[in-house]
Amino acid sequence: MRKLFPVIAVLIVFSVISAACGGTPAPVEQPKVVETVVVTVEVPGETIITKPEAYGSIAARVRERGKLICGIHTSLLGFGYLDANGRNVGFDVDFCRAVAAAVLGDPEKVEFVPMTAADRGPALQTGEVDMLSRNATWTSKREAEWGNFTWTMFYDGQGFIVRKDSGVKTLQDMNGATICVTSGTTTEKNLAAAFADAGLTYEAVIFEETAAVYGAYDEGRCDVATSDKSQLASVQQGFKNPDDHEILDITISKEPLTPAVPTGDDQWSDIVKVVMWGLINAEDYGVTSANVDAMKTSENANIRMLLGSEGDWGYSALGLSPDALANAIKAIGNYGEHYDHYFGPQGIAFTLPRGLNNLWSNGGLIYAPPIK
């Protein structure tokens, strides 16, 4: 009994402490990111502006720090990867540079944080990153739980790649086929759902690594490989005989890839959104990174507005400089230029026809509200 005394003493102390704490149980909810206290600001004159407390806090933080912290991918060809000099590049990554150019005036003032798929939600919820531009599909659940999604940058969808000589054209032709897929992603779930709906069966060959999926497919270990169509297009160009394969005209999921920001700061969400609108409007008007300075004195009033040489497109309310969008366009080009830089016929990553990512006026889905 004497030997047990210390142990019992410790237990008693613990239970007393926990009982004391039990009086005020800590709320076990989703991690609270932002106090939604509404402060009423009395402005001398006539208007009363009410804004949440966090309004403007992220932009202020970014300016104080002197750099934007951006969550990105480092191993997804075309969207977020490393070039031979270890520089973070890619379609998603460069959008961070555009936002930095708009807010700080310098596209290189960005700290890139490499993220895994599992990191994305917590990084937004805790505000570890100012924005996330890492191949994230915009869904209702993520919108509700992670933060605010801004404006879709790339419309993707899950498709299939097959060998041309297999004669497979439709989902029904794939009944009983062996399909290579990565594990634990929505890709695997979409595949299962699509086949179950059509009443078909398949045999999945599952890999952890993206590269392993296509290695196995190219060696003939499976009849079909499935993933986002942009990825299929990129790896097809790396196959031993690219022309022996074809990407089917079937799309089994909607993947609107969208940059996101932490919840609670509407100003910041607006800034990121407007930068995207600026890039898309620039393509509408034919403003490019090369002619952006000359266009500031264009005869078109809409272009002068976009580039900040006339009127206020909202920059003063967002706390930006008039030429914020001009800086963003100068940094990465307009939407089409930016797309062609990575995915155009001479793109540095791979070639991918614009398809859904064409401007609305060319039959695509890329559309943005006017800058005025």
Next chain:
Amino acid sequence: MTASTEMLAPPTAPGPIAWLRKNLFGDMFNALLTILSLTVILFGSLAILKWVFIGADWRPVTGAPLLYLIGQYPRDQIWRLALSLLLLTFLIGLSWGVWEKFVKAFAIFLGLLLGVLAIIPLETPTVTLGVRAVFLANPLLIYLGYRIGRLQLVKSQHVVTLWLLVTAVIVLALLPGFDSNPLLPRVPTTAWGGLLVTLLLAVGGIVLSFPIGVLLALGRRSSLPVVKVFSILFIEVVRGVPLITILFMFSIILALFLPAESRIDRVIRALIGIVVFSAAYTAENVRGGLQAIPQGQVEAAKAVGLNNFQITALIVLPQAIRMVIPSIVGQFISLFKDTTLVVIVGINDLLGIGKAVLNSDPQFVSLQAEVYVFIAAIFWIFSYYMSYASRLLEKALGVGER
């Protein structure tokens, strides 16, 4: 001397042919086995050599070799890494001069390796003349350090102090830099990668976890109940959880509970996870050694008049640790390889960089074997050196002989 000794000459003539006949072609069955294994070895190594020199496409490795070493570290700040490397190789040379055999093999190997890397022909713009010059300077610095060490001017404890000082300056100031400092601008650890991060995590993990592990082992045998219960709980909880879970815990879940301002750096978070994990295992290894020390030694030490601290530090621990060197080194080797798990928390260590390289060009999709073989070779070199050094250490300390 006497004739009888001459009579004891070997029964068969010594020589390679006789040895072959005796050991490999003793009888029909042995001869068959020998021929069979020689054929397998010959064709196996031929196939491997053929793959390495003809079949394999080494573009993912030769195209950007610096990526594997330093990852995304900004190339305009690369002089900081070069300076760190030069300081370290000089110290290795100095240690070779002072401590001789422990460092000799490693120093010579490292010098040769860096010298070869400096002159290896690569058609890539990423390896500039400056980079080659830095690599070429390393063997010279090792030799310079060796000559200085041999002069007997520098004492052993000075070398230890220098090592601590230089590593502290490199890890705390030179590599990370400072906020708004024009000479040493901040390079956040999110931009570190490759072998740099792997070595940082492994060395940091080993150096920090060892003392913590020893303390936990002593704590587990302590007569103070709180210390004892804490040690047991810590060791058993951590040992009952896979490393990958601990890394997830520290890198994702911990962040949800900390306020946004007190965010801990991602690499540091992973390092803490590795240290915690490794400390628990070290503790159990050391405890095994502690239990093997006969109680009589403690009693004898007491009789001489040593206090408890002196008994532990001077009598028990040195013997206990000497006894468990093989298992601790084994554990450190596995820790070194386990650092690759940080790839799942978004840190681009050597393996993560391999993954990034594979995804940096559509042509690389089918070249996984090349990249992973290259990375495996790097891991093998370091792991093998660790076990080689441990064998030297065991020999010097006479483990298993006393």
